[in-house]
Amino acid sequence: MSTPHWLFGDQLGPSFAAPAAGGPGRHSPLLMIESRAVFRRRRFHRAKAHLILSAMRHRAAELGDRVTYIKADTYRDGLEDCLGGGRVTVHHPTSRAALSLVSSMNNVTVLPARGFLLGQDEFAGWARAGEGRGLRLEAFYRHVRQEHEILMDGDRPAGGTWNLDHDNREPPPRGAATLEAPPPYRPREDDIDAEVRHDLDRWERAGDVSFVGHDGPRLFPADRREALAALRRFIEYRLAAFGAYEDAMLAADPTMSHSLLSSSLNLGLLDPAECVERAEAAWRAGDAPLNSVEGFIRQIAGWREYVWHLYWYFGESYRASNTLRHHAPLPAWWTDLDADALTARCLSTVIRQVGETGWTHHIPRLMVLGSYALQRGWDPAAVTDWFHRCFIDGYDWVMLPNVVGMSQYADGGRMTTKPYTSGGAYIDHMSDLCGSCRYRPDRRVGPDACPFTAGYWAFMDRHRRLLARNARTSAQVHGLDRLVDLPDLVRQDRARGAAPP
Numbered sequence: 001m002s003t004p005h006w007l008f009g010d011q012l013g014p015s016f017a018a019p020a021a022g023g024p025g026r027h028s029p030l031l032m033i034e035s036r037a038v039f040r041r042r043r044f045h046r047a048k049a050h051l052i053l054s055a056m057r058h059r060a061a062e063l064g065d066r067v068t069y070i071k072a073d074t075y076r077d078g079l080e081d082c083l084g085g086g087r088v089t090v091h092h093p094t095s096r097a098a099l100s101l102v103s104s105m106n107n108v109t110v111l112p113a114r115g116f117l118l119g120q121d122e123f124a125g126w127a128r129a130g131e132g133r134g135l136r137l138e139a140f141y142r143h144v145r146q147e148h149e150i151l152m153d154g155d156r157p158a159g160g161t162w163n164l165d166h167d168n169r170e171p172p173p174r175g176a177a178t179l180e181a182p183p184p185y186r187p188r189e190d191d192i193d194a195e196v197r198h199d200l201d202r203w204e205r206a207g208d209v210s211f212v213g214h215d216g217p218r219l220f221p222a223d224r225r226e227a228l229a230a231l232r233r234f235i236e237y238r239l240a241a242f243g244a245y246e247d248a249m250l251a252a253d254p255t256m257s258h259s260l261l262s263s264s265l266n267l268g269l270l271d272p273a274e275c276v277e278r279a280e281a282a283w284r285a286g287d288a289p290l291n292s293v294e295g296f297i298r299q300i301a302g303w304r305e306y307v308w309h310l311y312w313y314f315g316e317s318y319r320a321s322n323t324l325r326h327h328a329p330l331p332a333w334w335t336d337l338d339a340d341a342l343t344a345r346c347l348s349t350v351i352r353q354v355g356e357t358g359w360t361h362h363i364p365r366l367m368v369l370g371s372y373a374l375q376r377g378w379d380p381a382a383v384t385d386w387f388h389r390c391f392i393d394g395y396d397w398v399m400l401p402n403v404v405g406m407s408q409y410a411d412g413g414r415m416t417t418k419p420y421t422s423g424g425a426y427i428d429h430m431s432d433l434c435g436s437c438r439y440r441p442d443r444r445v446g447p448d449a450c451p452f453t454a455g456y457w458a459f460m461d462r463h464r465r466l467l468a469r470n471a472r473t474s475a476q477v478h479g480l481d482r483l484v485d486l487p488d489l490v491r492q493d494r495a496r497g498a499a500p501p
Contacts, residue, residue, distance in 0.1 A: 002028040004068070004083065006090040006108070008098065009034075009052050010395065012059045013224060013268040015114050016091055024089065030067040031088060032060055033078035039209045042385070043335075046200065046211035047358040048392045051220055053196045055267050058223040061192065075101060083107070095396040096316055115268050116308055117148055117276075117301060123309040135310065135414070138163065141302035150301050151280050151294060158283070159290045163298075167291040170244040171430050178253035179245060182237040184260050185230040189218050212390065213337055213355045220263045220359075220392055227261075227269035234259045235278050236287075243292030247363050249431035251345070254353045258361045259296065262393035265304070272300050299362075310405070310415065311397040319381065321404050323412035324463060326377040330386060331498040337390070341500040344451050345437035346427050347372060358392035363430065365391075370407030371421040375455035376498070377462070380410035418472040421459060424450035439501075445485045445492055451501040457483060458493035 005024035007016055009032075017024055024030070034056060039049055060069040072078030079088065085107055092113035093099050102108045112119065126143050127135055142162055145151060151158045172179070203209045221227040242257040250256060264270045276297050283293040311318075333341040337355035342348035350364040360369075365387070373383045384403040388394045405415030424441025428434040434441050434450075443449040444457060460467060461480055467473040480486060 003109075004029045004031045004086070004088045006031045006033070006079075006088050007059070007067075008090070008093055009056045010094055010266060011091055011115070011268045012055055013115070013271060015271060016268055017063070027066070030063055031079075031082055032056060032067055032069045033075050033082075034069070034071045035073065035075050035078065036071075036203070036208070037074045039203070039211075042389055043210050043212055045213040045354075045358040045390045045392065046215035047213055047219070048389075048394070049200060049209075049211060050193070050196055050215045050218060051222060051263065051358075051392050052267075053199070054193050054218060054222040055269070057192045057196065062223065076105075079105070079108075097396070115265075115271065117144060117272055117305055118309065120309065120312060122147075123313065127313060135313075136417075137302060137306050137415075140306050141298060144301050144305060148301070150276055151283075151297055158280075159294075164243070164291040164294045168243045168295045169247050172245060172248040172250050172432060176250070177432070178250060179241060179256050181241050181257045182233075184238065184255055184258075185221075185226075185233040187218060187221055187226045187229075193218055193222075212335070213358055216356065219357055220260065221269060224269050227264035227267075230264060231259075231261060231270060231275060231278065234261065235282050239279060239282055239292055239296060240288040241292070243289065243295040246295055246361075247430060249346075249361075249363055249368075249427075249433060251349050251431070251433055254357075254360060256361070259299075260359070263359075265300070266393050266395055266398065272304065276301050307401045308397055310401045314401070314411075314414070318404065318411065319384075319400060321411040321414075322380055323410055324377070324408075324466075326374075326408070326410070327379050328377045328498070330373075330378055330382050331500070333500045335386065338500075343437075344439055344501040346431070346433040346452075347501060349433060354390055358390065366407055366420055367422060367426065367430075370403065371452065372455065372501075374408050374419060374421050375452070375459045377459075380404050380408040383408055413470075418470055419459075419467075421456060423453035423456040425453070427452060444483070445488045449489075449492065451496070454489055454493050454496075457486065458490055461486060461490055 005017065005028050007030055017030055034053065060067050068082055070078040070082050072081060087107045087109065089109045089111055090102055091111045093102060102110055126140065130139060145157065197215065200215070204211065221230050238257045238259070245256060248256065261270060261275065265272060265275070279293050279296050282288040283290055337351055339348045339352035339355060342351060346368050350360055350368045353360045380403065384399050387403050388396060388399040401415060404410045406420065409416065409419040424434060428441040438448060439450040440448050441450045441453055444454050457480065460476055464477045464480060468477040483489065
């Protein structure tokens with residue numbers, strides 16, 4: 001009889017159970033384990049727990065008699081209950097903890113990772129070839145485009161340029177409450193979702209688990225059919241308008257023209273190659289402009305691949321990075337997603353979006369949530385854990401580089417060339433969030449001083465010695481000497497502390 005093959009809860013697409021050398025055969029028995037301990041150990045967003053369990057149970061229903069679905073306290077317990085000491089194969093897991101677990105079991109054979117465009121050997125070769133020049137995204141992105149013939153015309157990038165970021169930084173249309181884009185695909189819940197919600201309610205009542213956030217109707221795909229429908233709707237109706245406003249924010253339009261495909265990709269329901277290929281085909285057919293297509297492809301073939309490989313390349317020690325020596329704890333209003341405690345409109349809007357859906361797009365994550373945490377000096381490990389738990393698309397491999405490297409600059413510049421933070425003027429320019437806020441983006445001191453504007457200059461002052469040596473931040477550091485109200489600003493920012501802004 002064929003060796004059973006184990007599918008983790010983020011390995012749910014067809015490629016993870018497809019025939020492969022040394023892996024599952026066409027009719028190999030499959031194993032899935034639903035571990036209660038995963039949800040007991042950490043306080044996840046309720047919508048995230050629902051999505052993961054719904055996706056696992058939908059996949060088990062699709063596979064029918066081919067899969068053995070075990071509900072157990074831990075993965076070890078489930079494997080022992082099902083196999084005893086029998087052998088099993090599994091594709092390379094997506095977290096170090098899971099890899100450590102399967103590597104410690106003598107009866108588990110770990111196969112190469114799937115769900116990404118590049119293998120780890122290819123990335124390591126690229127990294128060695130560029131040694132001394134830094135592991136920058138732009139160089140990596142060009143390598144992926146060239147080696148995998150993505151959006152290329154021969155040996156040249158399509159349209160003659162690699163990077164169309166300058167076309168994709170438009171503020172929202174003046175006076176518009178929404179982009180008026182066609183709505184994204186939304187799934188319909190079924191009996192499996194009802195069963196999942198019943199189980200989560202039961203676990204909470206028993207005090208076995210505790211969640212944060214709301215679990216309304218499921219908003220994101222839980223099976224392959226739904227994920228393909230979401231991809232198709234984005235490509236046909238939303239991709240064309242994506243590019244120009246991908247960095248903009250509108251209070252009443254949290255999804256704008258974003259794809260909302262990250263959770264489907266990270267559950268393994270979609271393969272990155274098919275997403276990239278369909279987007280490129282839309283441009284070549286004249287159905288979407290190049291800036292939108294390039295921006296979308298950059299997110300998947302560039303940033304997503306880059307983050308995945310850096311997670312493994314940097315090693316476990318990367319988790320402890322804390323160049324800025326930030327150690328402040330996260331306040332309760334943040335960890336509880338208590339939007340009602342907040343006065344600052346940008347923060348209350350984004351925290352509410354996360355609480356209600358477990359999702360917000362990349363600019364609120366980076367330039368509102370991440371920027372605020374950075375300015376306040378919160379512990380980057382705690383911030384990373386929060387993003388992991390509270391976002392439906394958050395996994396260890398996703399959030400560790402994104403938060404430690406990109407958002408919190410805790411690695412001192414191994415990923416990025418400067419800290420990504422700003423004053424209120426950036427948020428005001430790129431959104432409609434400041435107009436009716438009690439705080440003013442142009443005020444540094446006083447009761448109506450914007451927490452981001454004051455926080456930005458307090459951050460620059462606190463780290464002026466380090467940032468003065470950085471070519472991309474040295475001018476701002478020199479600008480500190482022109483702020484006659486800097487002492488008052490620093491005192492006020494310190495007095496505000498962790499109080500809800």
